[in-house]
Amino acid sequence: MKLAISILLTFCLMASYAQDRSEDGVKSTNFPKMRKLVNADIPGAPVLGQPQYLEGTKNEIRVEKHGLIYPAFFDWNKDGKKDLLLGEFETGDTGSFIKVYLNEGSDKKPKYSGEYFYAKDVNGDTITNHQWCCIGIHPRIKDMDGDGYLDILSGQYNPGKISWWRGSEKGFQPRQFIDQEGYVDGKRYAQDRESWSPEAWAYWNYTSADFADFNGDGLLDLFVGGTDGFRVALNVGTKEKPKFGVRKYLHHVNGDVLHVELPDKKQVEEAAKQGRYTNLAGVGKGYMTPVDWDGDGVLDLLVTHEYYKKGHNPIEFYRGVETDKGLRFEQKKALFTEVNGEKAMPGCQPMITVVDYNNDGVNDIVMGISIPTINSYEVVPEVAWEWVKKLKIEMPGKDAGRTIKYSGGIEGTIKRIESDTTGFFKQYVLGILDDYKYLTMRHRGYSFVFYGKKNKKKAVAKKEAAAPAFQRKVIVNEQAKESNTKGPVKYTVVAPQRIKSGKEMDVAVQFNLRKGWYLYADHPANTAAGFIPTEISFDFSSELVEKIGTLTLPVAKPKGGFQVYKDAGITFAQKFKLKRLTREDYQAGKRYPNAVKVKVRIYFQTCNNDMCLPPEEHVEELDAVISMF
Amino acid sequence: MKKLKIVYLIGIVMFLAVSQVQAQGIEFFHGTFKEAQVKAQKEGKLLFMDFYTSWCGPCKVMARNYFTLESVGKVYNAKYICLKVDAEKGEGPALAKKYGVKVYPTLVYAKPDGTEIKQVKGLKKEQQLIELAK
Numbered sequence: 001m002k003l004a005i006s007i008l009l010t011f012c013l014m015a016s017y018a019q020d021r022s023e024d025g026v027k028s029t030n031f032p033k034m035r036k037l038v039n040a041d042i043p044g045a046p047v048l049g050q051p052q053y054l055e056g057t058k059n060e061i062r063v064e065k066h067g068l069i070y071p072a073f074f075d076w077n078k079d080g081k082k083d084l085l086l087g088e089f090e091t092g093d094t095g096s097f098i099k100v101y102l103n104e105g106s107d108k109k110p111k112y113s114g115e116y117f118y119a120k121d122v123n124g125d126t127i128t129n130h131q132w133c134c135i136g137i138h139p140r141i142k143d144m145d146g147d148g149y150l151d152i153l154s155g156q157y158n159p160g161k162i163s164w165w166r167g168s169e170k171g172f173q174p175r176q177f178i179d180q181e182g183y184v185d186g187k188r189y190a191q192d193r194e195s196w197s198p199e200a201w202a203y204w205n206y207t208s209a210d211f212a213d214f215n216g217d218g219l220l221d222l223f224v225g226g227t228d229g230f231r232v233a234l235n236v237g238t239k240e241k242p243k244f245g246v247r248k249y250l251h252h253v254n255g256d257v258l259h260v261e262l263p264d265k266k267q268v269e270e271a272a273k274q275g276r277y278t279n280l281a282g283v284g285k286g287y288m289t290p291v292d293w294d295g296d297g298v299l300d301l302l303v304t305h306e307y308y309k310k311g312h313n314p315i316e317f318y319r320g321v322e323t324d325k326g327l328r329f330e331q332k333k334a335l336f337t338e339v340n341g342e343k344a345m346p347g348c349q350p351m352i353t354v355v356d357y358n359n360d361g362v363n364d365i366v367m368g369i370s371i372p373t374i375n376s377y378e379v380v381p382e383v384a385w386e387w388v389k390k391l392k393i394e395m396p397g398k399d400a401g402r403t404i405k406y407s408g409g410i411e412g413t414i415k416r417i418e419s420d421t422t423g424f425f426k427q428y429v430l431g432i433l434d435d436y437k438y439l440t441m442r443h444r445g446y447s448f449v450f451y452g453k454k455n456k457k458k459a460v461a462k463k464e465a466a467a468p469a470f471q472r473k474v475i476v477n478e479q480a481k482e483s484n485t486k487g488p489v490k491y492t493v494v495a496p497q498r499i500k501s502g503k504e505m506d507v508a509v510q511f512n513l514r515k516g517w518y519l520y521a522d523h524p525a526n527t528a529a530g531f532i533p534t535e536i537s538f539d540f541s542s543e544l545v546e547k548i549g550t551l552t553l554p555v556a557k558p559k560g561g562f563q564v565y566k567d568a569g570i571t572f573a574q575k576f577k578l579k580r581l582t583r584e585d586y587q588a589g590k591r592y593p594n595a596v597k598v599k600v601r602i603y604f605q606t607c608n609n610d611m612c613l614p615p616e617e618h619v620e621e622l623d624a625v626i627s628m629f
Numbered sequence: 630m631k632k633l634k635i636v637y638l639i640g641i642v643m644f645l646a647v648s649q650v651q652a653q654g655i656e657f658f659h660g661t662f663k664e665a666q667v668k669a670q671k672e673g674k675l676l677f678m679d680f681y682t683s684w685c686g687p688c689k690v691m692a693r694n695y696f697t698l699e700s701v702g703k704v705y706n707a708k709y710i711c712l713k714v715d716a717e718k719g720e721g722p723a724l725a726k727k728y729g730v731k732v733y734p735t736l737v738y739a740k741p742d743g744t745e746i747k748q749v750k751g752l753k754k755e756q757q758l759i760e761l762a763k
Contacts, residue, residue: 529686529689530683530684531684531686532684560686562686605684607685607686607687608687609687609752610687610751610752611685611687611732611733611734611750611751611752612682612684612685612686612687612688612732612733613731613732613733614682614731614733615684
């Protein structure tokens with residue numbers, strides 16, 4: 001019975017991983033003919049040959065599930081030959097595994113049958129970490145703790161933990177996490193904080209990881225890509241107990257944030273108006289391979305990313321330069337391009353590893369790339385050679401072939417497409433493709449080897465002075481209106497620029513009095529003596545705004561038996577929030593206005609030791625825009 | 630015994646009279662501005678106006694601590710018909726407007742016909758008040 005259940009469970013798991021091992025022997029058809037590539041002129045860099053499809057002698061070497069493919073090499077069976085590891089991407093706590101293909105050739109001329117098993121730790125548990133759309137387990141083989149055993153490390157989608165399987169004599173230890181500054185387990189990270197703050201969701205999201213020594217202290221630092229672009233987190237721990245510090249942007253020599261493509265300035269400003277921070281790297285699903293690619297003794301970067309629109313290249317090279325401000329990088333250079341300027345590789349989201357695959361003393365590149373197939377294993381070159389963005393189809397992770405089951409399979413999906421007059425659903429599953437045959441489309445991962453040959457030109461390390469690093473500014477959600485009073489009393493009304501439903505906000509009046517002048521507090525002794533207390537009241541133009549608590553008053557100070565406000569720090573504040581519209585509200589036709597008018601009435605009378613001025617009443621109005629973000 | 634009683638009484642009365650004279654500060658005129666003008670004209674005096682308001686602390690301090698001093702009263706009572714003007718009541722607002730009073734206390738010194746001689750703003754103490762009266 002137990003066995004039956006476990007078999008059933010295994011079966012269910014296999015089914016939900018969208019991988020049928022009985023199909024391992026099925027070969028892909030219609031594989032695209034590769035195009036001719038030309039190398040960029042990079043002195044010192046290996047001159048890459050044309051990509052060689054990495055095929056098993058018996059079965060194909062490929063990655064299923066969501067079709068992302070992360071190659072790596074490690075001598076799994078300790079026979080002195082490099083074995084091929086391929087990281088997978090499946091959504092969820094488990095399912096993103098590492099395929100191990102044992103090398104049945106030589107170390108110099110690897111050969112794989114295509115048969116594989118999943119990498120397990122010393123306890124026999126399959127190595128995996130939590131992943132979500134759209135990043136998989138990306139095995140990095142490094143000796144993090146310098147104990148002489150290679151370890152496996154990987155980042156993850158969210159919350160951006162670094163998984164570490166320490167190598168040992170007996171194999172890989174069970175997974176542990178490497179400490180990261182600012183990381184708190186289970187914490188809900190803010191959507192509206194500056195993206196480079198460890199408080200921000202974007203800071204942690206899509207943590208793609210690789211490791212190299214950035215600052216020359218002998219410890220491996222974290223090179224992290226993702227939602228907030230390309231950053232480095234220095235290893236502030238020790239060899240035995242590594243810990244990654246705060247992630248800091250990598251910069252170009254000219255001071256720009258390291259980027260594939262700088263975002264449009266207008267777009268950045270528009271986003272800022274809504275309180276949003278733009279990713280300055282131009283890509284969100286980016287991976288860095290830190291390596292001295294041109295052999296000049298300075299660390300360079302090879303960057304891969306979505307590779308989904310015209311202008312994208314499969315691998316961007318960023319030459320490292322030692323500057324007075326530390327390691328900086330030159331502008332990107334495509335490692336290779338297609339001879340006629342066409343799309344260089346089929347598919348999208350390439351992942352690479354740098355390895356001397358044929359032991360000739362020159363680095364080679366092994367690339368995994370996601371290529372679309374239909375009807376199980378029929379590659380669709382017309383889609384593979386086209387840009388995902390142009391076709392408006394989904395990237396690996398949301399392929400139609402894996403989502404249509406939620407719409408009743410092909411039949412159900414077609415019915416739904418035909419009954420949806422808006423066309424949205426059709427575009428969701430098919431993009432601009434106009435044939436139902438593409439409904440079965442799924443990305444699958446295939447590998448290619450780019451053999452490197454020694455470059456005749458040598459690179460000489462540069463020493464340059466770098467421009468100051470670009471400093472991002474926090475978008476302050478605040479607007480202030482200064483008083484136009486003439487006397488010794490000045491005030492500023494401070495309100496948020498944007499409000500969103502459910503979030504508590506503050507509006508305030510801050511007084512600034514000339515030395516010696518004071519205002520009266522609302523106190524019985526004052527009123528009994530006939531003195532005029534300061535009055536502040538806030539009104540909001542929308543019934544959707546709700547005041548929280550009462551007005552917060554400044555601290556009054558005694559003066560000759562009376563209570564007054566004087567000196568610095570006289571602030572009246574009111575908390576409020578925008579109510580959430582309920583379903584009933586919507587049904588009743590209620591909508592959020594574009595903005596809420598904050599109206600403040602300010603009434604005060606001021607004196608110093610010698611004289612008094614007549615009371616003044618002012619009404620100030622500010623607009624707080626309602627933000628849905 | 631009866632005589633003694635009378636002497637005693639006279640003594641008390643005299644003492645009171647003397648002490649009252651001794652404690653005599655500014656003696657403010659109770660009447661309208663117009664009546665004050667007439668009285669000033671008649672007695673050959675000038676006008677002194679203390680503009681105050683009910684919510685003015687320094688006004689109260691000046692009235693309580695300095696207008697009550699004999700040294701001050703002596704000078705002002707001799708030379709001026711003195712008026713307290715609540716700038717927010719009765720003919721106060723009109724007078725405040727007439728003399729452009731916007732700060733309290735403001736002291737206005739004027740001729741019997743109302744022509745302003747000088748105006749000072751803010752609380753003044755004994756010596757300043759005496760100086761200003763000259």
